[in-house]
Amino acid sequence: MPHVLVVEDDVPTCREIEAALCDHGFTVSCAHTGRDGLLKALSEPFDLIVLDRMLPGGLDGLGLLTALRAAGVSTPVLILSALSALDERVRGLRAGGDDYLTKPFEFIELTARLDALNRRRAEPAAEARQTRLRVASLEIDLLSRTVRRGDRVIELVPREYALLEYLMRNAGQVVTRTMLFEAVWNYRFDERTNVIEVHMGRLRRKVDGEGEAPMIHTIRGAGYVLRSPE
Numbered sequence: 001m002p003h004v005l006v007v008e009d010d011v012p013t014c015r016e017i018e019a020a021l022c023d024h025g026f027t028v029s030c031a032h033t034g035r036d037g038l039l040k041a042l043s044e045p046f047d048l049i050v051l052d053r054m055l056p057g058g059l060d061g062l063g064l065l066t067a068l069r070a071a072g073v074s075t076p077v078l079i080l081s082a083l084s085a086l087d088e089r090v091r092g093l094r095a096g097g098d099d100y101l102t103k104p105f106e107f108i109e110l111t112a113r114l115d116a117l118n119r120r121r122a123e124p125a126a127e128a129r130q131t132r133l134r135v136a137s138l139e140i141d142l143l144s145r146t147v148r149r150g151d152r153v154i155e156l157v158p159r160e161y162a163l164l165e166y167l168m169r170n171a172g173q174v175v176t177r178t179m180l181f182e183a184v185w186n187y188r189f190d191e192r193t194n195v196i197e198v199h200m201g202r203l204r205r206k207v208d209g210e211g212e213a214p215m216i217h218t219i220r221g222a223g224y225v226l227r228s229p230e
Helices: 012-026 034-043 061-070 086-094 105-122 124-129 158-169 178-186 195-207
Strands: 003-007 028-029 048-053 077-081 097-103 132-135 138-141 146-149 152-154 217-220 224-225
Touching: 003 012, 003 034, 012 028, 012 105, 028 034, 028 152, 034 048, 034 061, 048 061, 048 105, 061 077, 077 086, 086 097, 097 105, 097 138, 105 178, 132 158, 138 158, 158 178, 158 217, 158 224, 178 195, 178 224, 195 217
Parallel strands: 003 028, 003 048, 048 077, 077 097
Antiparallel strands: 132 138, 138 146, 146 152, 217 224
């Protein structure tokens, strides 16, 4: 069961995050200042850290993160911030953050991102050695960038391939539209665009052929999931 440190100065928000993460199966410890968060992170082993960007007490989120990395702590850190500008996001990632989520956010988005960070933490070497991804009869050859479902070759354009690879790396887990947008298009999600729906529709028609059990599913209000046919 992953142990998460939440560093958030707003106590009601921290309690809401703690409740959501506990419901999801995490164990949670909380700190409400940068100094308390740094002390906990240096004195206890955590699997993941959720870190508010703006913290009181003379040590903000980026200062805490910089201190952690300087001390050799490599725990994955997800930064929470009301600052949504691209340069703020870049600053957070360059300081050593592993992901960045802007406020306000949905808890399903937070837990999905933490699940993804936890998988990468748990299996970094295995992921680096992978040359194939397989879910049931669906297979990607990462070296040749070819896709098959059973004996059927699936021809994909680059964006469709990137979407499918991301879904397969997170098979069985809900991935949000924002996560897909950031992973495949490399920029912040704009709710006014339907580009993901268009590409996902095309990908679904190619992967889930006529007479085949569906593998790509829409989770209403959350995102998408790829899973083995039932």
